[in-house]
Amino acid sequence: MAGSLYKKRFDGRTVNEVRPMKASVGVVPSADGSATFETGGTKAMAVVRGPRTLHPQHMQNARTGILRVSYGMMPFSVWDRIRPGPSRRSEEISKVCEWALDAVIDLSGFPNTVVDVFIQIPKADAGTRVAGLNAAALALAHAGIPMKEMLSAIAVGKADKTLLVDVDKAEEDFHDGEGATDVPLAFTSRKKDISLLQLDGKISPSELSEAIEMGRKACEDVLKVQMDALKGATGEKNG
Amino acid sequence: MGKFVMPNLQKEKIVGYLKEGKRLDGRTPLDYRDIVVEENISPSASSSVRVKFGKTEVLAGVHLALATPYPDSPDAGTFMTSAELHPMASQQFDIGRPGINAIELSRVIDRGIRESGFIDFKKLCIKEGERVWQVFVDIFAVNDDGNLLDVAGLAALIALGKARMPVYNKKDDAVEHDFEKKGLPLDKKAMSFNITLHKVGDSIVTDVSKEEEEVSDYRVSIAVADNDGKARITAMQKGKPGAISSEDMESILKIVEDKWTELFPKVKEYVFG
Numbered sequence: 387m388a389g390s391l392y393k394k395r396f397d398g399r400t401v402n403e404v405r406p407m408k409a410s411v412g413v414v415p416s417a418d419g420s421a422t423f424e425t426g427g428t429k430a431m432a433v434v435r436g437p438r439t440l441h442p443q444h445m446q447n448a449r450t451g452i453l454r455v456s457y458g459m460m461p462f463s464v465w466d467r468i469r470p471g472p473s474r475r476s477e478e479i480s481k482v483c484e485w486a487l488d489a490v491i492d493l494s495g496f497p498n499t500v501v502d503v504f505i506q507i508p509k510a511d512a513g514t515r516v517a518g519l520n521a522a523a524l525a526l527a528h529a530g531i532p533m534k535e536m537l538s539a540i541a542v543g544k545a546d547k548t549l550l551v552d553v554d555k556a557e558e559d560f561h562d563g564e565g566a567t568d569v570p571l572a573f574t575s576r577k578k579d580i581s582l583l584q585l586d587g588k589i590s591p592s593e594l595s596e597a598i599e600m601g602r603k604a605c606e607d608v609l610k611v612q613m614d615a616l617k618g619a620t621g622e623k624n625g
Numbered sequence: 626m627g628k629f630v631m632p633n634l635q636k637e638k639i640v641g642y643l644k645e646g647k648r649l650d651g652r653t654p655l656d657y658r659d660i661v662v663e664e665n666i667s668p669s670a671s672s673s674v675r676v677k678f679g680k681t682e683v684l685a686g687v688h689l690a691l692a693t694p695y696p697d698s699p700d701a702g703t704f705m706t707s708a709e710l711h712p713m714a715s716q717q718f719d720i721g722r723p724g725i726n727a728i729e730l731s732r733v734i735d736r737g738i739r740e741s742g743f744i745d746f747k748k749l750c751i752k753e754g755e756r757v758w759q760v761f762v763d764i765f766a767v768n769d770d771g772n773l774l775d776v777a778g779l780a781a782l783i784a785l786g787k788a789r790m791p792v793y794n795k796k797d798d799a800v801e802h803d804f805e806k807k808g809l810p811l812d813k814k815a816m817s818f819n820i821t822l823h824k825v826g827d828s829i830v831t832d833v834s835k836e837e838e839e840v841s842d843y844r845v846s847i848a849v850a851d852n853d854g855k856a857r858i859t860a861m862q863k864g865k866p867g868a869i870s871s872e873d874m875e876s877i878l879k880i881v882e883d884k885w886t887e888l889f890p891k892v893k894e895y896v897f898g
Binding site: 414415416417427431433435438456458460461462463464465467470471472502504506508509510511 | 666668669670671680682684685686687688690707709711712713715716720721722723761763765767768769770835
């Protein structure tokens with residue numbers, strides 16, 4: 387942090403420290419699979435419905451089932467009311483989350499079907515898409531959808547020159563110096579491949595490499611919480 | 626999307642049980658499921674709440690924003706209720722624009738609250754003809770196991786009861802990112818809440834399960850307020866194609882009075898406690 391304007395994290399965490407995390411599965415009884423994932427003041431819910439026959443028929447793929455992801459924030463999740471229904475932002479996030487999850491599932495055994503994943507955010511303090519992905523991966527596993535690997539996601543950020551894992555809203559809004567950079571990332575659990583990668587801000591290639599490594603490490607904490615949740619006990623990880 | 630499939634056998638069983646005054650889940654026809662309320666599920670909202678009747682779960686929140694009043698009521702705040710019956714909650718729901726069920730549900734709840742006089746809209750006027758508060762109630766269905774309307778209605782009431790006013794900055798005519806201690810201007814005495822009854826086979830049933838809801842002939846939703854210890858109806862809606870016989874109408878009104886007397890103290894505690 388030397389030479390950076392962001393020396394000490396607002397909530398006192400170390401740069402590699404995730405917020406307290408909590409996960410559970412089976413939260414929506416009518417669904418085929420469901421989960422919640424919380425990190426600090428952010429909570430995501432995910433519900434899986436399917437595999438079920440895909441309509442309209444022309445969208446069916448005779449070789450494999452397809453994945454369809456829908457992400458949204460609930461109207462009361464943040465200070466400014468979010469208008470119900472899809473927005474440009476939510477449509478794009480849905481698509482990148484779909485690509486991220488597609489990398490770890492195998493629907494070849496379910497031709498002509500669709501697996502729907504609904505991600506919703508009841509409360510938000512940054513990192514909603516990565517919390518949503520963590521919940522979605524859990525819900526897919528809970529639904530018994532064949533998975534090649536698990537998926538864990540984290541947002542790595544940079545406030546001025548300081549790299550941080552699991553940024554919260556206050557850090558996301560850091561304006562001094564180089565300002566804030568946000569890098570949401572998702573890693574597959576075995577190969578540690580990157581299946582979600584977005585970035586906005588200002589960062590050098592070497593800093594980005596470092597950020598990705600930090601994210602990869604932090605996702606080990608995430609994965610542990612996810613696996614504990616799947617094993618039945620509510621997964622928790624405090625800081 | 627997928628329709629809720631209910632075998633005829635199951636319908637016969639539900640109706641047969643009800644003939645003996647029983648239900649598949651062990652309740653009697655007028656029993657409610659256990660009610661669970663959790664407040665403040667999203668701290669950045671003016672208020673937010675989770676309400677469960679058995680496995681039916683609804684989240685709701687209140688938001689306040691500055692608005693221009695309607696020309697026909699320049700000195701009154703405005704009010705909007707919207708509901709998302711999200712596919713998360715049921716395989717019967719689709720993504721996208723609200724369907725007729727979501728529209729009906731939000732309108733019935735909206736009417737029940739608006740017409741009861743629960744919200745003192747005149748006190749939500751900041752400057753006549755120019756500035757008023759707009760109150761949004763947003764409802765989100767998480768799991769549908771029947772009777773969403775009553776669950777959502779209670780969630781909306783609690784959210785209104787617990788809502789905090791945002792800080793208004795008069796100089797800039799803007800809302801500060803902070804809340805006052807005081808809540809919405811409410812006429813506590815005027816609060817009405819919704820009781821929905823379904824006709825299933827020969828029986829009248831309250832707090833229906835998903836299966837009962839599916840096989841019922843009609844439903845009647847009745848918003849009831851307190852009038853010095855007696856029930857006062859403030860809004861009503863009959864739903865589904867069936868028709869109500871005059872004897873049934875009599876029993877429905879009787880049941881609603883009894884149910885209201887039983888539930889009113891509980892609801893008051895949830896909303897103002």
